[in-house]
Amino acid sequence: MSKYSQDFLCEVYRRMYLIREFELRSIEERRRGLIPGFIHSCVGQEATAVGACLALNQEDVITSTHRGHGHLLAKGGEPKFMMAELAARSSGYCRGRGGSLHIADFDLGILGANGIVGGGIPAAVGAALAFSMRKEKRVALSFFGDGATNQGSFHEAANLAGLWKLPVVFFCENNLYGEGTPQSKQAPICDLANRSASYCFPGVIVDGNDPIAVYEVTREAVERARRGEGPTFIEGKTYRFRGHYEGDPQVYRLPGEMEEWLKKDPILTFRKRLLDEGETEEAIREIEQQVQQKLDEAVAFATSSPVPQLEDALSGVYADTHDGKVF
Amino acid sequence: MSKYSQDFLCEVYRRMYLIREFELRSIEERRRGLIPGFIHSCVGQEATAVGACLALNQEDVITSTHRGHGHLLAKGGEPKFMMAELAARSSGYCRGRGGSLHIADFDLGILGANGIVGGGIPAAVGAALAFSMRKEKRVALSFFGDGATNQGSFHEAANLAGLWKLPVVFFCENNLYGEGTPQSKQAPICDLANRSASYCFPGVIVDGNDPIAVYEVTREAVERARRGEGPTFIEGKTYRFRGHYEGDPQVYRLPGEMEEWLKKDPILTFRKRLLDEGETEEAIREIEQQVQQKLDEAVAFATSSPVPQLEDALSGVYADTHDGKVF
């Protein structure tokens, strides 16, 4: 770790902590009624999001999933616009039309969360195709879960990317479950990274709870992609600490499993490492406080933002060339 | 080879020759106007069909492709009902409704050719599921081309079969092209058999022009499946001697490629081997004559069969519980 500057390490922590606390806040705000829709929280999976996105430049792009808050925040998404979107306000990222499953910010290279498992993978490949055709040194990274690797969309997209050597990184967050079904009952293969062999690009397994390890493999994959050498499949082994969605009774967990993983909590572990690296408790508290303040502001912003106007529902279906209106 | 009886070897030849001649006949009859639709002939690929199907029992089932005549004949399909189907007669396998792309005979375990690349693979897995659930010792074998391995349907079906260890054999006829696009421009991987690793079952490569070699690997795969040990992926390397469809200008062939493969013509090669094994020229001629006679009869049968009645078009859409009629 010591090869990284304290600033960098603090930034890693800041983003991970932001994600964790954003998730807890939004769960709380959902309970309190500010947020009307479902939330699939990524509590426990902060390290993959942060490690991966830190390896990207702003002009690089990501596609995300139903469990996307972490990815978006890690890529630079503004908590207040996200919270406002979750609260279905017109100031939200999607003007209240999208909600948790569809947050996007094209300026930040966030091409969208996705409600369809595996649904965003082909678009990442398409973005990479655009970069490659225009000879831009940009990279597309697609986040998806272990369950998504059993979708036809993953297979077809990976094949095309491998074939055309496109600058794309396939980032699989293997959290051992797809909803209530364990990974072992969804695919006969344990290490999903091995699937990359079908498409002739490397597959790498990484401790998904270690943001630095994730950062390092992703950086390598991104550099490879930028050099025009094609895709990489990264499998981050991790675990989700909460239900598939908030309210999930979680009948499916194995006894003792959660306890084991809680010991590897990416936030707590990294916080300890930060202290070991010489960061002071006060400095860390300071970061945490800043995050909390940002989240207070986000909630306040969301709460005070107006709900959309009814006729808003009718625009944005088509482009401005048709007034964006439905027909 | 000598471990096989002369009878068996003659049967191999008989079936391969039947397929070759059936294809040439149907091409000829299409030219002459008896056959209205497209034909995707399997000339050059007889050995995969015959080798694979000889390893199956009658109660085993196959799903086939747009290039399916060989598979169906090898599985026991009657040339006359096939020819009548190609001629769109009511005596055809599908009563003239299906044509080349859709021939099926459920009594013979032929679950259907298919017009959709990769479209039949999931159904083979489903058939295997039925066998497995009922504890029947039957096996499903799915034929498909190299191109089909890039379809989502292949991936999802293979994953399910590997996961549930279903008695299914994935038989890929890699003829180096999908329509006019070489395999190398469709997938970055050269040996498609390696894709089976993604689903944790064996992948085997075999000389697809050698029916005995094909027979042996398929028999092993079938036995494995019957023992409940799950699927096998077999890749038969072969080549098609005619256009993708009859009429294809074949602009895409590499110079010299066809010549090389013609030297490995499965029919001629096997005929020579038969002679080497001590079969007499007369005995072989006898087989060939029988086949020709069968095909004469098939063409005569087709020609003399009536075309369907108009109202035939309206039945068979739904089951007899509704008179099979459209609503």
Added chain:
Amino acid sequence: MREISYSEAIREAMCEEMRRDPTVFLMGEDVGVFGGVWGVSHDMLAEFGEERVRDTPISEIAIIGAGLGAAMMGMRPIAEIMFGDFLMCAGDQIVNQVAKARFMSGGKAQVPLTIRVTTGAPGSAAAQHSQSPESWFMNIPGLKIVVPATPADAKGLLKTAIRGEDPVIFLEHKMLYGEVGPVPEDENFVVPFGQANIIREGKDVTIVGVSIMVKKALQAADVLAKEGIEAEVIDVRTLVPLDRETLIRSVAKTNHVIIAHEAHKRAGPGAEIAAMLAEDAVEYLDGPIVRVAAKNVPLPYSPVLENYVLPNVNDIVEAAKSFWPGKA
């Protein structure tokens, strides 16, 4: 008669059929341990075991395709697709394989496959989890499309689907799962396809309801009754086959017709119903055929917007009143 929920009625139909026929089984994402994300198959795993209540990977193509293959080999699979929105992941299997297998094979393939799938907007689930795919496959010959609106119909129609020899898309509305109503306990209670149900008689206007809109049509009829308009409410029950006779007869009596469905208006199920009536019953019409349906925009997340986009009771009331502008 004892009353149970729409959800329990569906579960009961599955359990009864699985008890009487060993070829019936259920597969889908999280149908087993989880009991279905909508809870419909709760505790079925315990009764029937892993072989017959099968958790699958997240592979819609494989689920439908395996259902097809198993059905052709004599099983009677019930394949669950979690959201109607995901049907399109298996579009080819449904449209080109399942629907056409029988016809293309000259009538030989039997495909007794029931595709259970949820439909409708559960509230702020946004554009990919709220769609009503009722009409998406109506253009495809070979499928039957079933839209139960009551617990009894849910049970009786599902039994017909499972016992039948044809592929059925069985659309369960998420917001009806909790609906409670009388459901016959008779194990052989079935509701045949192709018979619309006149659930309220009236002489002034026919309201044809699809799925949850039947309920709203009844509520609208109550409101209208107070204004002196007697609405006849018909639950279409199956879109394919469609009970043309019952609809035409009703329109012949009332001379006015509203079709209400939650799917988007354009090319929704109401388009076919309206077109059929415009072709076969136009002489009875004293006014336009009005469709009350979702607006032609993706379902928005915001409750305010969603509510604005979805059709409601008042839309039906207003549509009915528009036939008699003088009365308003």
Added chain:
Amino acid sequence: MREISYSEAIREAMCEEMRRDPTVFLMGEDVGVFGGVWGVSHDMLAEFGEERVRDTPISEIAIIGAGLGAAMMGMRPIAEIMFGDFLMCAGDQIVNQVAKARFMSGGKAQVPLTIRVTTGAPGSAAAQHSQSPESWFMNIPGLKIVVPATPADAKGLLKTAIRGEDPVIFLEHKMLYGEVGPVPEDENFVVPFGQANIIREGKDVTIVGVSIMVKKALQAADVLAKEGIEAEVIDVRTLVPLDRETLIRSVAKTNHVIIAHEAHKRAGPGAEIAAMLAEDAVEYLDGPIVRVAAKNVPLPYSPVLENYVLPNVNDIVEAAKSFWPGKA
């Protein structure tokens, strides 16, 4: 004006747009070396190179999905799907991703993606290669659906599709590829969406044609003229957006309407057109809205059966004459 074929007109539109705009490119199965299985993109590889005329694997999901991603990143992909029947292989990408990206993102995603695809029965191609998917995606907000019937429209509408900011499903009828007609050479000749074309005026009956049925409608109009019936023939040109005004105006004049399309009758594009007219133009109707369309069975291989299932000129003539039974 010089005359070229529908096929050449499409090729010309692509080539011209690719010359003027470096972000336009073509991808699909066998579009390059092979020149497209229908020959539409012949020799484009030679002019534009492998980067811009891309042969793809047989992966419809990847083709559409990559098109979406590239479009969102500022390219203008033309994604070719060989047969309309195969659209369903990429159903999710079309319905849940491409169509909704703009709306869900609050209007931020731009998806200038043109999906070129063939439609219609080319003759004995059977059930999986003959379908007319015109209506399959009409229920999905966010897509535009274009059905050119003439070489000029093929060119002009395709240019509008490529230059526009929205995803378009552009349906090319296989049996029109050889059709020859006048096509403007002007590089900026475009045909706007949402404008139906009255190609023959008449006062007795409106025939709304979709795709190849426009041609058959014109032939029917010739026959009808001899019997003293003056048909107005309208080429709908785009199904989404639909030019309601032109259709309503015509029906207001003729009071009779036939809708002709090659798609199956049930829930085909005519269902929506009929329903729209039954809602907005019912007062003008002096008879039923008749749909002339393929019967509701999968397309059979046999030419005799196929011919029986598909709609033809005579069906239109008979439909028109049925409005005046006395005349027969």
